[in-house]
Amino acid sequence: MKTVKQGTYFWQGNEACAEGAITAGCRFFAGYPITPASEIAEHMAKRLPQVGGIATQMEDEMASIGAVVGASWAGAKAMTATSGPGFSLMQEFIGYAFMTETPCVIVDVQRAGPSTGQATKSGQGDVMQSRWGTHGDYSAIVISPNSVQEMFTLTIRAFNLAEKYRTPVIVLADGTIAHMREQTIVPPIESIETINRRKPKTEEKAFFGLEEIPPMPTVGEGFNVAVTGSTHNEHGIRFTADPTVHRRLVGRLNNKIKNHVDEIADFESYNIDECQIGIVSYGCTSRAIHEAVENAEKRGIKTGYIRLKTLWPFPESIIKKLAESAEKIIVPEMNLRQMFYEVERTANGLAKIIPLNKIGGGELITPEELLVKVEDGEE
Amino acid sequence: MTETFSIRKYLRDLKLPFCPGCGIFTVMNTFLRAVHELGHKDLSKFVFCSGIGCSSWIPSPYFIADSIHTPHGRSIPVATGIKLLRPDLNTVVFGGDGDIVGIGLSHFIHAARRNLDVLVIMVNNMVYGMTGGQVAPTTPFGTRTTTTPYGSFEQPLDVARLAVTAGACYSARWTTAHPDELKDSIKTAIKTQGFRFIEVVSQCPTAYGRRVGFKDVGEMLKWLKQDSVPIQQAEQMSEEESANKIAVGVFVQRKRLTLTETIYKIIEEAQRSAK
Amino acid sequence: MPNKVEIRISGLGGQGVVLAGQILGRAAVYDGKNAAQTQSYGAEARGTTAKSEVIISDGEISFPAIRKCDALIVMNQEAAEKNVKDLKEDGMLLIDSSNVKKIPKTSAKIFKIPATETAEISFGQKVYANMIMLGALTKIINIISEESMEKAIRDTVPGKSVAVNIQAYKRGKSL
Incomplete structure (x- = not known):
């Protein structure tokens, strides 16, 4: 094997x-x-x-x-x-x-x-x-x-x-x-797609800048790469006081993720365009949504959900879309409100965000508990 | 030696950040001389790891070489990842006493225990120099530092001996007043296999010397020379006599199976039986 | 055949309830069904109550935990008392009658299997009681092929104990 x-x-x-x-x-x-x-x-x-x-x-x-x-x-x-x-x-x-x-x-x-x-x-x-x-x-x-x-x-x-x-x-x-x-x-x-890092060409020398995602050398290949956690220029040389170098580096590092949210973000969604009640869920907690939504629909409640496969960078656009259609969005989590605040911030008043939290003993939020929230829509 | 030694050949064209009279100049110079004398025209067969502190700046980014300047105390773990993947590269760690045996002590002991094939050169200035002269795990008992204004109330660590106990294949201690012995030691260590450790007791005129009452660098070097005794002699001394002495010399030199040897053997066997 | 069967196996840590659940789920997958197996145990490696749950379904399994089970296997007294409330009224209770002497009140159908005694007498060790209980269960619910069960045992337990585990499973089927 x-x-x-x-x-x-x-x-x-x-x-x-x-x-x-x-x-x-x-x-x-x-x-x-x-x-x-x-x-x-x-x-x-x-x-x-x-x-x-x-x-x-x-x-x-x-x-x-x-x-x-x-x-x-x-x-x-x-x-x-x-x-x-x-x-x-x-x-x-x-x-x-x-x-x-x-x-x-x-x-x-x-x-x-x-x-x-x-x-x-x-x-x-x-x-x-x-x-x-x-x-x-x-x-x-x-x-x-x-x-x-x-x-x-x-x-x-x-x-x-x-x-x-x-x-x-x-x-x-x-x-x-x-x-x-x-x-x-x-x-x-x-x-199965597998991606490998871009390697520099022999003559390349800038491994920490100039481009949004610079090429990455390997040690022992003659590139003489200087790697440091201190603020550095595109050649890896420390600049521990220069404000411009710091802004340029840290700005680029954050932007290379921020500018590609749509490419990075991955989620599963259902009925988000025409639902009264929305659910935003992720991880093990999201295993309760299918049964809850099915039962809610049997009771005539138009329900939709977003199940996040990437949490960060936060996929604001899809959450906004859900908030535009749903009156209420339930955020079930096995913690005492974490993603809740991010959904609330993103919805920005377009929908009421309702937390559903459970901690301890590894007990999952059940489809029944979620259904109760969907039905009464109260905090 | 046909070619004469030129330190510039190994250094990037950058201004060095060390204080005048710092012992790091001696360590840097001696290391590169040793490399030169071993016949390395450049540092392409080396990779350097260092943590945080003045001596972690020896290779990074000044050496024209691959150098990884890691978080504080974590140079040895990073060197572990590199060495396991690239057993062919001479992996050398530079660090201060705070970096290697303060915050990074556990990594140091475990690397010696598992006989990771790296050379660790620890510049021991007996103080946290970069942050302004706080007490270190190597500060002599009773020394006044910025965080022990009434004198240090703890005993210092004997790192060269600790390395022996932990399993190092080579452990030596010298001071910056012993550049020739240090150079020979570095040459031997580079050629030796397994975990190798060299401690260089060094002067920090800025954060140590001036505070404990040395007038200048010359006086500090005189102290390092005078208070050093060969290990054999130190071992004959009473605890009281040896209390303020620096035992110098080679503490151990031996052969043990290295981590890369054992791990690659396992890979070979696992691949064979998995076919 | 029901579309979805939910089974809980409970006993003392060390009685092999997790292993039993794992084999059952794996056999169901070999039969082309969907299966989800979860487990719950304490921080201690031995001696506290452990449980293992298996959901076997022809359709997708969304929620992986069991609220009410169709079949409950209990390997000791404490497990019997703790878990019987989660058994459906028309469910099946399989007890290891070697360890469970007081049968809790239930309207479910009860099956008494002297698994631990049989394991000791026939195979010289108590630890095979879990396979005996699995044999009894698969006979009763009759949704998993013997072939897949045997393959699942082979793929799960260490090589040297495969034969005796299969024997114990078969023994359970015949009880």
């Missing part, structure tokens, strides 16, 4: 994520054990050597993502996986990877926090951390799978976005999806 073959598998979410990564071309994994993400490390440890890749357990989460950043500069597609507590520790390197334009994938399998919280129970409390976790002016690309199938396909997409935009990409999974097993279809491998 080398890379996975076309077929139908009964995988666990974490296993699908690891197989997705390998299919995308990931050949380096470094991680630190944490529930509910450890199976990704275990699966990578078993599978990566089989395809000539390297998987290693490091002494902590900082070291794990540090090794991933190093591997990326050595030319590999690289990934780490963790949960909330480890994700917090990785924030310094997420900022570093953003600042140095280092493609890499960070999987955060969310559990119930803050702190150690309920380690074996699912949650969605890291939505804002995934957007704003590191310090400074930063833009994140965050992917949100809601099935084992998407743990496979969206992990591949995470690598493609990381390579294309030369930036860290976060797969924001959750304990429910990561530990669930479902049938997963692997299409013919040749039909």
